[in-house]
Amino acid sequence: MKNQPRRVQGSVVLMGQDHALPMADQAFLDQQYKWAEGDPWRVLRIASEFVEGFDALAEMPSAVSLFGSARTLPTDPMYAKSEELAAKLVARGFAVITGGGPGIMEAANKGAWEAGGRSVGLGIELPHEQGMNEYITLGINFRYFFARKTMFLKYSQGFITMPGGFGTLDELFEALTLIQTGKVTQFPVVLFGVDYWSPLVDWIRNTLAEGRYISPGDIDLFTLTDDVDEAVEAMGEPRIMGGHKPGAQQ
Template structure:
């Protein structure tokens, strides 16, 4: 029986080494004071090295659009096919495509970009069980820390398309929206693709969050909800139109 494996940055762990805590987990766990003085300062250097590695790999990347979405979406799902088409049309417009590098929607985005002859970027993440990069990556970088990976998405994208997905997708969506809303980044276009999936969330935001005064009415304009691939591509503007972080 094949033993489970997972990546820890550039390192592949299997066998008993697979039981080592994930980097994010180790960072957040409480430690004895003497262990903190011995371990966390060194962890800062590891975090720094991940930033350096990511910046070095992506510094010459052309204007790009990030596609977020579920790792569980199957190739026969209409959303997989729509993501392939979306990525292909983004490449035809002059964009690179960035995904999380895994299966599902991420694979569909990379596949569409790769097969269209564009730059297809995968930003992988250490998980308890090896997920691995899909087969359609032009540039791939694996990360230990979610917050470093998120910085790469935000720094090197001029727009975001969010397909249906779970907690990870929601996390990426609201991280980007928070930075846009608060002016921490230049205004980026944000598309939610799949009206049947996203309408319930947007109704709640409009009817509860906005009406309760927790966000401004104009914050609703930060998001475009659509089922149309061409509308999603058009919402991204022209390559270089929107700045990066």
Template sequence: MTEPKRRRQGAVLLGGKEHAQPMADQALLEGREKNHWSQHDPWRVLRIQSEFVEGFDALNALEPAVSIFGSARTKPNDPMYKATEEIARKLVDKGFAVITGGGPGIMEAGNKGAYEADGCSVGLGIELPHEQGMNDYITIGVNFRYFFARKMMFLKYSQGFITMPGGFGTLDELFEALTLIQTGKVTHFPMVLFGRDHWAGLLDWVRGSIAEGGYISHEDLDLITVTDDVDEAIEAMGEPGQFGTV
């Protein structure tokens, strides 16, 4: 029997014909019908507001935390999955909570490592076309409709980022964080890229085409720590509470 298609829309689970409803982000960005603003968007503003309120309410008492980003496609037998578990355990041992996107792969590994170390394991989920669901290792979970509301929670409640190998979503989170650090929207904010071989090509391009082309300063590259060493990644995060959040 075919597995039914399901996805979450905030607190709501959609299946069957209801699954065909547009995602909240999709409806927001693609809505072009006549009188769209007067009939729909003001109400959407209230929904967006509720996402921020729900996130702030759930996370306001969170201890100093580090966010771990990476691919949802990484399997449990992958060395990067194991490294992420170890990183999360050591972050908890140092006094940090761990925040991930709440899904499978690297996200699951981060939550698993934190959970098994008896730490605070946070998952910030997002509405996707097919139900991804929260992994089983989360102690605080919040589902979002809108990517921008979710990104705010990562930045507001994290002291630093550790970015494992990943795809477009990982790159999006990486470069948004680097932009906010570079422009001073967030102050001292440690950023680690874990896996030298994975990130080498990207960094060669950044140093060459972007930095040599004058599009960023060479000093901007000092914002990033690149390592294969778990302990170096942990050390780069500093001490809990050492660096301010948003």
């Protein structure tokens, strides 16, 4: 039947009554799935996601991840800024990684693709199929958020966070936590969009730092800007990885 609900789960497409089956993350957390009955197989599935991701990205050049809302329209100024950022990152020698979906992700992949660079999308299983945008030169779909997050961190030299919602905030604060705790080092983070991010930055400074919930220096773990060139400069110089020229398609 046309127009029936469908969802991509790894290499499997679920439609009709099978569309209602729980997502992999939900099943993983569900207490009714007992270790002795099903979890050993789930461990192998999780391991396979890491293996597939590591294998696909092993020869990646140095890359920068751009995060932002999937709901941003092409008419939004931030869409154009994301395109410009991605194009300038490619010109500097970086590959560009996004979540592979629409909105800001599409804009960044488009900017990288049109600039002749490596444009990567790391998709995720969702209740309603989001699908990969058309500007990706390398795409990987994940069942599990934690496997996908590992790929973002392992293969990115820095993050640029455009205006976005819960998913963007999740990626932002996970990165800041890893930097703060010393789990990753020399990892630049940019908040792009002064008007959008300033209320959050004020809260971090006036509530978290003033209340001693974070150290005073933690406010310096990110750069807040509206300037594309400043954001690109904050990422530093590409590190040669995988034996390839940074940023170029192979």
